[in-house]
Amino acid sequence: MDYIVIPAYNEGKKLGEVIRKAQECGENIVVVDDGSSDDTFQQAKQCGVTVLKHLVNMGKGAALKTGCDFAYKQGAERYVVLDSDGQHDPKEIPRFFKELEKQDIVFGYRQLSPTMPLVLKFGNWFINRTLATLFHIDLQDSQSGYRAFTRKAYEQIRWEATDYYMETEMIIKAGRKKLLYTQIPIETIYGDKYKGTTVLDGVKIVVKMLGSKVLK
Numbered sequence: 001m002d003y004i005v006i007p008a009y010n011e012g013k014k015l016g017e018v019i020r021k022a023q024e025c026g027e028n029i030v031v032v033d034d035g036s037s038d039d040t041f042q043q044a045k046q047c048g049v050t051v052l053k054h055l056v057n058m059g060k061g062a063a064l065k066t067g068c069d070f071a072y073k074q075g076a077e078r079y080v081v082l083d084s085d086g087q088h089d090p091k092e093i094p095r096f097f098k099e100l101e102k103q104d105i106v107f108g109y110r111q112l113s114p115t116m117p118l119v120l121k122f123g124n125w126f127i128n129r130t131l132a133t134l135f136h137i138d139l140q141d142s143q144s145g146y147r148a149f150t151r152k153a154y155e156q157i158r159w160e161a162t163d164y165y166m167e168t169e170m171i172i173k174a175g176r177k178k179l180l181y182t183q184i185p186i187e188t189i190y191g192d193k194y195k196g197t198t199v200l201d202g203v204k205i206v207v208k209m210l211g212s213k214v215l216k
Contacts, residue, residue, distance in 0.1 A: 001076050002079075004081075005030045006018065006019070006030070006084050009036055011040055012042070016043045018085075030070055031050070035054045052067060068158075077150065095184055103181055103182045104174070107142075107184075108144050109140040124142065127206060142171055144186070156173060172212060
């Protein structure tokens with residue numbers, strides 16, 4: 001059974017379109033409203049998908065885990081996770097599921113684009129190099145949230161982080177468990193240059209990576 005999981009926070013304006021496009025690629029869709037103050041919850045409910053809600057904002061990592069845990073209890077065998085802000089094109093979903101026929105986990109990577117803010121390019125490059133140096137995991141885009149994994153993989157990469165570090169923690173665990181993985185290129189639309197991880201988030205991610213390397 002395949003599931004599509006979408007964490008959302010104050011994305012009422014864009015969420016409906018993302019869900020409708022995702023519905024063209026799969027029936028089992030779970031949206032987690034992470035304590036939004038706008039109409040995110042109502043927009044998702046109108047689309048007829050499963051909607052879970054955090055009463056307060058807990059962070060992307062927490063929202064995604066809530067959705068994946070729910071799907072797991074429903075018997076999900078394969079998961080695709082993507083962002084709700086319209087930067088990830090749901091039409092790519094079948095490609096992720098296709099790759100899971102041979103892999104445990106699939107990472108989408110954003111192709112270099114002049115529309116990608118410079119600060120994001122440098123931050124992502126720096127985190128990628130740090131991951132490769134500390135954990136010998138060489139990915140082109142470690143911070144992309146567009147990913148897929150099997151049920152078995154989820155059992156081994158289930159993260160503790162409640163924030164954006166979740167994406168890095170997932171990679172570290174996948175490497176330590178020696179899971180089979182691949183990368184596929186995705187198109188990304190940057191509608192808001194300040195959306196997603198900030199410079200401060202990037203610094204926190206690197207510090208946590210260093211801590212993980214020292215402690216384990």
